[in-house]
Amino acid sequence: MTGIDRYLQGERIKRTYPYITANSKVLDIGSYYGELFEFYRQKGIAITGIGIDPNIDSDHKYADFELIKDFFPSQKIKEENFDIIVMLAVLEHIPMEQITDFAKNCNQKLKIGGKVIITVPSKRVDYILNALLFFKLINGMELEQHYGYDIDKTQNLFEDKGFKLIVHNTFQFGLNNIFVFKKER
Numbered sequence: 001m002t003g004i005d006r007y008l009q010g011e012r013i014k015r016t017y018p019y020i021t022a023n024s025k026v027l028d029i030g031s032y033y034g035e036l037f038e039f040y041r042q043k044g045i046a047i048t049g050i051g052i053d054p055n056i057d058s059d060h061k062y063a064d065f066e067l068i069k070d071f072f073p074s075q076k077i078k079e080e081n082f083d084i085i086v087m088l089a090v091l092e093h094i095p096m097e098q099i100t101d102f103a104k105n106c107n108q109k110l111k112i113g114g115k116v117i118i119t120v121p122s123k124r125v126d127y128i129l130n131a132l133l134f135f136k137l138i139n140g141m142e143l144e145q146h147y148g149y150d151i152d153k154t155q156n157l158f159e160d161k162g163f164k165l166i167v168h169n170t171f172q173f174g175l176n177n178i179f180v181f182k183k184e185r
Helices: 003-015 035-042 096-109 125-134 151-159
Strands: 025-029 048-052 065-068 082-088 110-121 163-171 176-183
Touching: 003 035, 003 082, 003 110, 003 176, 025 035, 035 048, 082 096, 096 110, 096 151, 110 151, 151 163, 151 176
Parallel strands: 025 048, 025 082, 048 065, 082 110
Antiparallel strands: 110 176, 163 176
């Protein structure tokens, strides 16, 4: 990761702050090496959970969280009672033919009343990222997987699977979106 990659990751993580409270059990999909958990540890907010990411070198266990090298959903994740599921810059990597099942699997892993926190970039971001990648200012983690995900489909995608939209805002000059859904059924 370059400094710009870390900055962008940090900005997405900061957006979760209003929605994750102490003692939450979190499933971080696309966790990389657990930076979300580290952010909360540094803030003195105790959270526990699992991070899952296919790009880490191996599974790791820490005192308050576990990292799993795999794709979501995974047979390695037995729990089905998370308070919060976090997906920061992940949804745009999920193949379109798998996205409905992906939302359904999120519902199955979350408690009633639990939240899903999603950040997803605008389609315009791909042009900026390609330029930054060209100049080697970012590593562009799996940039080739971006297929132009339609952000406007996000609300219906999750509401059709038992969630209610409670927040949708843009940040970073409208180039990024945050969605927060609550599981109703």
